Structure formats: structure tokens, C-alpha cells
Amino acid sequence: MGRKLLTEHVNVEGIETFAVYRKHGGYRAVEKALKMTPEEVVEEVKKSGLRGRGGAGFPTGMKWSFLAKPEGVPRYLVCNADESEPGTFKDRYLMSKLPHLLIEGMIAGSYALGARTSYIYIRGELLYVLRILEKAIAEAYAAGFLGENILGSGYSLDLHVHPGGGAYICGEETALLESLEGKRGNPRNKPPFPAVQGLYARPTVVNNVESIATVVPILNMGGDEYAKIGVGRSTGTKLFSACGHLNKPGIYELELGVPVEEFIYSDEYCGGIWKGRELKAVVAGGSSVPILPKELILKTAAGEPRLMTYESLSDGGFVTGTMLGSGGFIAMDETTCIVKNTWNFSRFYHHESCGQCSPCREGTGWLEKVLHRLEHGHGSMHDIDLIVSVAKQIEGNTICPLGEAAAWPVAAAVRHFRDEFEWHVTHPKEATAPGAVYRGNLVMA
Amino acid sequence: MAKITFDGIEVEVPDGTTILNAARKIGGGVVPPAMCYYTPLKGSGGKCRACLVRVAAGSTKDPRPMPKLVASCITPVQDGMVVENTTSQQVLDVRKGIVEMLLINHPLDCPVCDQAGECDLQNFAYEHGVSTTRYEEERRTFEKIDIGPYVQLHMTRCILCYRCVYTADQLTEGRVHGVLGRGDAAEIGTYIENSIDKDFSGNVIDVCPVGALTDKTFRFKQRVWFTKPVNAHRDCGHEKCAGRVTLWYKGKDVLRVTARKDEYGEVKEWICNECRFEKKETSDWVIEGPAHIDRSSVISANHYELPVINPQVIADLPESTVRELEKNPPLKLGGPNGTSF
Numbered sequence: 001m002g003r004k005l006l007t008e009h010v011n012v013e014g015i016e017t018f019a020v021y022r023k024h025g026g027y028r029a030v031e032k033a034l035k036m037t038p039e040e041v042v043e044e045v046k047k048s049g050l051r052g053r054g055g056a057g058f059p060t061g062m063k064w065s066f067l068a069k070p071e072g073v074p075r076y077l078v079c080n081a082d083e084s085e086p087g088t089f090k091d092r093y094l095m096s097k098l099p100h101l102l103i104e105g106m107i108a109g110s111y112a113l114g115a116r117t118s119y120i121y122i123r124g125e126l127l128y129v130l131r132i133l134e135k136a137i138a139e140a141y142a143a144g145f146l147g148e149n150i151l152g153s154g155y156s157l158d159l160h161v162h163p164g165g166g167a168y169i170c171g172e173e174t175a176l177l178e179s180l181e182g183k184r185g186n187p188r189n190k191p192p193f194p195a196v197q198g199l200y201a202r203p204t205v206v207n208n209v210e211s212i213a214t215v216v217p218i219l220n221m222g223g224d225e226y227a228k229i230g231v232g233r234s235t236g237t238k239l240f241s242a243c244g245h246l247n248k249p250g251i252y253e254l255e256l257g258v259p260v261e262e263f264i265y266s267d268e269y270c271g272g273i274w275k276g277r278e279l280k281a282v283v284a285g286g287s288s289v290p291i292l293p294k295e296l297i298l299k300t301a302a303g304e305p306r307l308m309t310y311e312s313l314s315d316g317g318f319v320t321g322t323m324l325g326s327g328g329f330i331a332m333d334e335t336t337c338i339v340k341n342t343w344n345f346s347r348f349y350h351h352e353s354c355g356q357c358s359p360c361r362e363g364t365g366w367l368e369k370v371l372h373r374l375e376h377g378h379g380s381m382h383d384i385d386l387i388v389s390v391a392k393q394i395e396g397n398t399i400c401p402l403g404e405a406a407a408w409p410v411a412a413a414v415r416h417f418r419d420e421f422e423w424h425v426t427h428p429k430e431a432t433a434p435g436a437v438y439r440g441n442l443v444m445a
Numbered sequence: 446m447a448k449i450t451f452d453g454i455e456v457e458v459p460d461g462t463t464i465l466n467a468a469r470k471i472g473g474g475v476v477p478p479a480m481c482y483y484t485p486l487k488g489s490g491g492k493c494r495a496c497l498v499r500v501a502a503g504s505t506k507d508p509r510p511m512p513k514l515v516a517s518c519i520t521p522v523q524d525g526m527v528v529e530n531t532t533s534q535q536v537l538d539v540r541k542g543i544v545e546m547l548l549i550n551h552p553l554d555c556p557v558c559d560q561a562g563e564c565d566l567q568n569f570a571y572e573h574g575v576s577t578t579r580y581e582e583e584r585r586t587f588e589k590i591d592i593g594p595y596v597q598l599h600m601t602r603c604i605l606c607y608r609c610v611y612t613a614d615q616l617t618e619g620r621v622h623g624v625l626g627r628g629d630a631a632e633i634g635t636y637i638e639n640s641i642d643k644d645f646s647g648n649v650i651d652v653c654p655v656g657a658l659t660d661k662t663f664r665f666k667q668r669v670w671f672t673k674p675v676n677a678h679r680d681c682g683h684e685k686c687a688g689r690v691t692l693w694y695k696g697k698d699v700l701r702v703t704a705r706k707d708e709y710g711e712v713k714e715w716i717c718n719e720c721r722f723e724k725k726e727t728s729d730w731v732i733e734g735p736a737h738i739d740r741s742s743v744i745s746a747n748h749y750e751l752p753v754i755n756p757q758v759i760a761d762l763p764e765s766t767v768r769e770l771e772k773n774p775p776l777k778l779g780g781p782n783g784t785s786f
Contacts, residue, residue, distance in 0.1 A: 358604065
């Protein structure tokens with residue numbers, strides 16, 4: 001098993017309290033950072049090659065260096081803890097088990113960016129995590145790691161936790177900022193980007209929970225050392241939340257570069273598919289990324305073994321590849337109906353579209369309705385082409401990436417499992433029978 | 446100043462101008478349609494996606510094309526930018542898709558809709574759309590709601606452009622309506638049906654691109670193309686109201702009063718509710734003369750044309766457009782069987 005940088009002490013009794021966390025090397029990164037200049041901290045993160053863990057995979061150090069720094073204007077660091085992607089539950093785990101790790105990362109990050117007030121925007125449903133965080137923040141204040149003049153360095157920071165109202169769209173960074181400002185959570189038009197005009201129209205950086213937490217091991221071990229872990233431009237370790245039909249679903253911290261096959265079948269990780277069944281398909285990075293059939297997730301189109309890295313998973317583009325996304329790894333066994341699954345995802349995006357721009361507002365509902373028809377045996381061959389066409393009309397034409405997130409899974413499902421969709425049209429009776437699943441030409445009862 | 450090339454036409458505009466406004470400087474058939482953008486309203490735009498254009502070259506400094514189509518109403522120009530609107534097949538295809546999306550939850554009740562004849566969506570659909578839809582499912586419907594004594598909201602027709610929300614925000618004292626709900630369940634609503642009776646609230650009728658917000662003093666009185674627009678003014682006395690309006694006559698009667706609009710349907714000066722709803726006698730006004738209607742509207746022309754294309758300036762028209770033009774020549778004047786008018 002590879003090195004664990006984030007979750008090393010996760011099973012230590014009482015690690016959520018300040019005293020125990022500190023005893024296990026906690027807040028060393030803050031002490032180290034405060035002795036460096038902010039620029040040096042940014043430089044360290046840049047050297048580490050850390051890529052955003054929220055889904056897009058944009059280099060964090062680069063994002064930090066883009067932050068506008070006009071004189072006399074406050075800047076903000078906002079932690080995006082609105083984790084709502086179906087299949088992704090790593091941030092919840094990290095925050096509830098290791099609240100001080102996130103706080104430590106927030107202090108170091110805020111110092112690097114020159115923010116005097118920082119926010120953690122947490123998903124509304126995670127109220128119990130909010131209480132854990134608030135307790136931890138109070139401890140950090142009491143220990144002098146937050147508030148005025150931290151450790152006598154002259155640097156002051158206030159940290160607030162703000163719960164969302166329960167909308168997936170508020171995980172989009174500009175919608176999150178709107179919501180944090182107390183407005184309706186509609187994504188903003190870009191440009192201007194948050195780095196120039198973010199929270200309260202001030203320069204703002206929005207980072208995922210895991211990205212911010214990862215700053216702690218980066219500072220502890222040094223950016224260069226961190227960059228040695230992993231493969232190519234996918235450096236370091238990443239949390240994966242494995243779920244679905246696996247023997248051992250759960251959170252795994254991997255050094256990027258573990259083969260997908262090993263991750264699924266090795267006893268060290270997921271321990272294979274449950275009930276001795278066959279793997280059918282995998283959604284590798286949360287519900288928004290394209291689904292891949294077994295043959296393509298284990299090996300790339302060129303026959304290379306696929307690795308758990310940003311590059312390897314996206315090898316082949318969207319024709320034969322997918323994305324690492326947020327690390328929500330959903331495995332589906334042979335009894336899974338892909339049409340039903342696609343409909344289920346579509347239903348989610350239909351429910352969560354903010355309704356601001358027309359392709360997404362109307363298109364997500366349309367997709368859901370046609371998929372509902374297909375799943376329930378009322379579809380026609382024409383409908384299969386229709387959903388591909390509607391997905392194409394949404395993709396790339398919306399204000400925020402929710403449009404793409406709704407379109408990609410549908411397009412990919414039809415691309416790789418078209419015969420299953422067609423079977424739903426040609427065999428409506430069999431397809432709607434309870435528990436029936438398409439398996440080539442065989443019907444599984 | 447920034448020099449850009451729009452559909453093969455060069456135009457120079459001040460820095461910070463949006464692509465759409467640069468195109469409007471050229472004018473004519475190359476101007477992208479806009480369903481939600483409204484120049485007088487700060488923050489509007491970017492929502493309907495009708496004005497998407499392709500940026501073939503970002504600027505002189507960085508001549509790479511932009512990866513996605515951009516909303517021309519909110520994207521500022523850069524010096525050396527090359528923009529394709531009617532010259533890009535991709536843009537025309539996407540726009541057809543947008544029409545289809547917008548019409549999913551918009552009833553085709555134009556024959557009984559007061560907005561018909563001056564409806565942005567009607568024009569947009571006619572100019573860029575297709576005549577059939579692939580949408581078979583149930584559409585959303587709402588009951589009509591009276592919001593205040595003058596305005597009726599027919600949410601079924603709403604395309605959620607947010608213009609009326611911005612209007613109420615920026616023009617009236619305290620907004621009492623907004624967007625409730627999410628996704629395709631989003632609707633314009635007044636919280637616990639608070640009525641809108643602010644001094645300038647009537648302007649939401651003018652900014653509404655469709656027939657969702659209509660003037661209750663004019664509903665079902667007359668089709669707009671049977672009325673004659675006449676510019677007039679009065680000494681209003683309200684500090685924010687210009688008192689310069691368009692009166693819409695049928696015979697000797699003033700059927701309605703609206704603000705004056707430019708060729709893109711945008712209000713030039715806001716008017717107050719008193720001018721709009723209370724002053725419906727010729728004797729209330731000083732008449733200036735007939736109002737000029739610029740756009741390809743039935744109000745002035747009594748027939749629609751196909752103004753999408755400016756064939757003289759475009760060398761390589763996309764195939765589908767050429768086919769469309771052959772089928773429906775835009776400038777052909779003549780009655781059935783080739784008889785001339």
C-alpha cells in the first residue's frame with residue numbers, strides 16, 4: 001500500500017481534537033508557513049504540481065498565482081465544501097475525521113494569498129460536519145492559530161463556516177460565491193473570473209477541501225518531494241471514494257498511478273466485484289464524467305493498462321476515455337441496467353439545474369423525460385438519437401459546467417451501450433420486467 | 446479603440462464594448478439576436494444563449510480561437526478579434542437548438558397573445574428556428590396571475606430572461622418579485638403574491654421579450670399591427686420620468702402608451718406608471734409625429750422577411766443557409782403565383 005499523506009492518522013483516537021492532532025504533528029505546516037514569505041508558500045505549492053481535487057484538475061499553485069492583488073483591497077480564500085456530486089464523498093470523510101487538517105490548510109493557504117478572512121462553504125446537508133468544524137475552529141482560536149497575530153507572526157486570520165441551502169449548483173464556484181453573499185445561487189457570467197472579482201467583488205480563490213488539506217503535507221515535506229510521488233503531471237496522493245458493487249467500498253487514499261485493475265480487484269483496495277459477479281461499467285470520477293465499459297476502463301484503446309491518474313483516465317478523449325473528476329469511483333456489476341442508471345443521473349441534473357440559461361434549464365428536463373420513456377419501454381429508436389442530439393445542444397453552450405455534466409453521461413452511455421438502449425426499444429416487455437437486464441442477446445432474470 | 450472583424454466586416458469600437466454592441470454598430474442582418482440582454486439594464490445578458498457567436502481569433506496578441514462559443518452580449522472585444530456569426534455553420538446550428546429549447550416551454554398561442562407582432566421570441570424563432578419540434582412531452586403551464594392593478598403575469602409564456610427582475614431592481618423602490626424555484630420549475634413570482642404597484646413597475650411590460658407580462662389596460666383590445674404608433678410627450682413632473690412616449694392609436698382612441706424603443710426593442714427612456722396607464726387621451730399629450738418602426742416587424746411591414754443573412758458581404762455562406770435562401774429568397778417581393786403587389 002502506498003504512502004498516506006492526508007489520512008495517515010485518521011484512525012487515531014480523538015484525532016478530531018486539537019490536542020491529539022497537535023501531538024501527531026499537526027499545525028507544523030502553519031508554523032513553517034508563517035516563517036516563509038507568502039510568495040514562497042505559493043511557490044512551494046506550484047512546485048508540488050498539485051492539481052485541483054474538486055473535479056477540473058486545474059493546477060492549484062497556478063490558480064493561486066493568478067489572484068489579483070490590488071493595494072488596499074481585501075482578498076478571500078473560500079473553501080468549496082459543497083460536495084454533492086453523486087458518487088463523491090471524500091470531503092465529508094476528510095472534514096468529519098480530520099477537521100484540523102482542513103483548518104491548518106486554510107490558515108496556510110490564507111497566509112499565502114494574503115487573505116484576512118476566509119470561508120468554508122459547506123453543503124447544507126452536512127450539518128453534523130459543520131458542528132465538528134465549528135468546534136475545531138473554536139479550539140484553533142483558543143490555541144492561538146486563528147484570530148489576531150497568529151503565533152506572534154503579525155498575521156491575523158478569521159475563519160468562518162457557512163452552510164449552503166442544499167443545492168448542487170452551489171458547488172460551482174461562482175454560484176457558491178453568490179450564495180455566500182446571500183443571494184440566489186446562480187452561476188455568474190465569466191469573465192470576470194473570481195481571481196479578479198469574486199466574493200463581494202474582491203479577488204477570491206475558491207479551492208476544494210482536499211486541495212486545501214493537501215497543502216499541509218506539501219509544506220511539511222516540501223513541494224519538490226511531494227512532486228516525486230505519482231506519475232507525470234499527476235503528482236501526489238488523492239482520495240477516491242469507491243462505491244457501487246464492490247466488495248469493499250469506501251475511501252482510499254492512493255498514490256496517483258495505481259492501475260485501475262489493481263484498485264478494483266486487489267484485496268488491498270476494493271477487493272473485487274461483490275457476489276462474485278462480473279464488472280460491467282465504471283463511472284470513474286463522479287456522476288458527471290463519461291461512463292466506460294469494463295474493457296475500456298481497465299485498458300485504454302491502445303491496450304495500455306489504465307492508471308488512476310488525470311492523464312491516463314482521459315486517454316482517448318471522450319471517445320474511449322473519461323476523466324478523473326472528483327474521484328467518485330462508481331463500479332457497476334453485470335446486473336446493472338445502464339439505461340436506468342443514465343436516467344437516474346439525468347433526473348439528478350434536471351432537479352439541480354438552476355434554470356438560469358435556456359439550454360440547461362430546458363435540456364436537462366427534456367433528457368430526463370426521454371430517458372424515462374426509454375427506460376419504461378415506451379421509447380423509439382428515434383429517441384436514442386434524440387438524446388444524443390439534445391446532449392450536444394446543451395454541451396458547451398451554457399453559462400457553467402452543469403450543462404456539460406448533464407450531457408456527458410448521456411452521450412457516453414449511448415456511445416458505449418447503444419445496443420442496450422436499442423434492446424429497451426425492441427424488447428419493451430423484457431426490459432421492464434423486474435430485475436431484467438440486458439446482457440448481449442441474453443436476458444438475465 | 447479596438448478593431449474587430451465581424452462576419453468579414455471590420456469595425457472599430459471603444460475598448461470594453463461587447464461583441465454584440467460592436468455588431469449593432471455595423472447593423473443590419475449580421476447582428477446576433479438577444480432575448481435576455483437589455484442595454485439599459487445593468488447585469489442583464491448571458492442567460493438565453495441566443496447571441497452565441499464563434500470567436501475565430503481572440504485578439505492580435507493571442508490569435509487562438511476561443512474553445513467554446515461565447516455569449517456576444519457579455520464578452521468584451523479585444524483588438525484584432527475575429528468573430529463569426531452568420532458565417533459559421535456551427536453558430537447557426539446552435540442557434541436553431543436554442544430556439545428549440547426556448548420553445549419547449551413556450552406555448553404557441555401567438556394568435557391570442559397581445560405580444561404577437563412585437564415579440565422578440567416570435568422574431569427569433571421565425572428568423573433562426575425550424576418549424577417543427579422534437580419535444581413530445583407535457584409542457585409546463587401556469588394560471589394567469591394579476592400582479593397589481595395594471596400588470597398581468599402569464600408565467601406559461603415566460604422564458605426566464607430576468608429582464609423584469611433587473612428592471613424592478615434598478616428602477617423601482619424595493620423589488621417585490623423575483624425568480625422562485627429552480628431549473629425548469631423556476632418561475633417569476635411575487636412572494637405571497639405581493640402586488641407590484643411601484644411608480645415605475647409598468648416598465649416590466651416593455652422589457653418583457655414575450656407576452657408573459659402584459660398591460661391589463663390593453664389586453665385583447667387590438668392586435669398591435671392594426672394600431673398606429675405616434676410619438677408624443679407631456680410635462681410629467683416625475684423627476685425620473687422623461688414623459689416622452691409612443692402612443693398607439695386605433696382610430697381616434699389611444700389604446701396604450703409605451704416607452705419609445707430603438708430598433709432592437711430596447712427602451713430609450715423609462716416612463717412612469719402615470720404616463721403609461723392613466724393618460725389615455727390625446728389631450729393629455731403633445732403629438733410629435735408618427736413613430737418609426739425599424740425592425741422586421743409586422744407593425745411596419747405587414748409581412749416578415751428573412752433578415753438573417755446579409756448576402757452581399759458574405760462570400761462563403763454555409764450550405765444550409767444557401768438552401769434556405771434558395772427556398773425563401775429574402776428579398777423576393779410578390780404575391781402568390783408570382784403576381785406583384
